[in-house]
Amino acid sequence: MNRQFIAKHWYADVYEQFENQTYDVEFLLGVLREQCGGKPQNILETACGGGRISVPLAEAGHSVTGFDADEHMLMRCYKRMGGLPNIRCYKADAVTSDWGADFDVVVLAGNVLINIETEADYAQAQTIFIRKAAEALRQGGHLYLDFDLHTDPAPYFNSLGETTYLAGTDDMGTSGRMVSYGGVYDLVTRIFEGVKHLELMQNNGENVIVPMLWHKHIPSQAQVFGWLEEAGFELERTYRDYTDEPLAEPETEHVRATIWARKK
Numbered sequence: 001m002n003r004q005f006i007a008k009h010w011y012a013d014v015y016e017q018f019e020n021q022t023y024d025v026e027f028l029l030g031v032l033r034e035q036c037g038g039k040p041q042n043i044l045e046t047a048c049g050g051g052r053i054s055v056p057l058a059e060a061g062h063s064v065t066g067f068d069a070d071e072h073m074l075m076r077c078y079k080r081m082g083g084l085p086n087i088r089c090y091k092a093d094a095v096t097s098d099w100g101a102d103f104d105v106v107v108l109a110g111n112v113l114i115n116i117e118t119e120a121d122y123a124q125a126q127t128i129f130i131r132k133a134a135e136a137l138r139q140g141g142h143l144y145l146d147f148d149l150h151t152d153p154a155p156y157f158n159s160l161g162e163t164t165y166l167a168g169t170d171d172m173g174t175s176g177r178m179v180s181y182g183g184v185y186d187l188v189t190r191i192f193e194g195v196k197h198l199e200l201m202q203n204n205g206e207n208v209i210v211p212m213l214w215h216k217h218i219p220s221q222a223q224v225f226g227w228l229e230e231a232g233f234e235l236e237r238t239y240r241d242y243t244d245e246p247l248a249e250p251e252t253e254h255v256r257a258t259i260w261a262r263k264k
């Protein structure tokens, strides 16, 4: 079987075994209840992955469209959404595709802002995500943006040494782990570059090693707020670490930032 297929299938399966928390999903459902008066919304989730967020949104009565570039992730979404009439998913690259129009809410959650996969310039891809979110909303619609805000990225990202990120066995019997050797963060460009690989063994005993690279732009609070303003959003509410406490301006600590912004 094709190495990339084995690797992508393993990653999607084992990622979901680890990324199975629900507190961020509960938090989003609470924000929607509070901000939209309990009315069902027409929601787009960009980069919906395996449907960890999109499916509970549909179960809560919202009408949901989700898309993702990774078909192995999407297969999991299709399996999860079976029988729900108010959700649809499709495959597309968020940087190059049209996201549609007239949604009430666009969700960019699960830290996708700093987990974008793209050949494009990373910071530009981040601004494209925010601009396309605005284009996909009706006037007065809202963006829900949830990401890790790194106020001092250098000590967090500048590290060398072996770390195992994910380890486990998928539903095809492929077992293994993702190993990172760390990377380097450039304070000026705010780009982090790192090396890692997947170390897998198929159920027939064959080994598969897949080299991978990390490449991310770590945005500052001022950059994200600036991109939102340029795209025509006004911040209505911010939340710090999934609590009712708003973000400080500027934040001084690494926090989970959640933003509810209205398209003017």
Ligand SMILES: C[S@@+](CC[C@H](N)C(=O)[O-])C[C@H]1O[C@@H](n2cnc3c(N)ncnc32)[C@H](O)[C@@H]1O
Pocket: 019, 046, 047, 048, 049, 050, 051, 052, 053, 067, 068, 069, 070, 073, 092, 093, 094, 095, 109, 110, 111, 112, 115, 116, 117, 118
């Ligand atoms: C960190 S996961 C989050 C998935 C989901 N939102 C969740 O919280 O479970 C990031 C997802 O973004 C998707 N993704 C990354 N870059 C993308 C792109 N350019 N277009 C579409 N999807 C993308 C990946 O395939 C992956 O499923």
